[in-house]
Amino acid sequence: MKSNQIKAVHQRDLKKLLKSLKVYDEVKNHTQKCFFCKEVICEQTISAVFPYYNTVCFCCENHQCCSHLLDLSKEDDGDG
Numbered sequence: 855m856k857s858n859q860i861k862a863v864h865q866r867d868l869k870k871l872l873k874s875l876k877v878y879d880e881v882k883n884h885t886q887k888c889f890f891c892k893e894v895i896c897e898q899t900i901s902a903v904f905p906y907y908n909t910v911c912f913c914c915e916n917h918q919c920c921s922h923l924l925d926l927s928k929e930d931d932g933d934g
């Protein structure tokens with residue numbers, strides 16, 4: 855069984871997670887964007903945080919972005 859790297863986080867745990875990933879200030883300053891639609895994300899609109907090529911990426915609450923995120927996690931099962 856492969857462990858799923860993508861974690862949907864609870865809003866209350868989000869701040870803690872962002873701080874541990876050293877991206878909290880960036881999110882707070884609105885300098886981070888959704889990986890898929892490139893909309894600027896904030897604490898309220900983050901639906902998931904995930905690692906991609908050693909960077910921290912974000913997914914907003916947009917349904918399309920969420921489904922892209924699921925596709926991405928499937929593709930990740932290939933060679934690597």
Ligand SMILES: [Zn+2]
Pocket residue numbers: 888889890891892893913914915916919
């Ligand atoms: Zn998005």
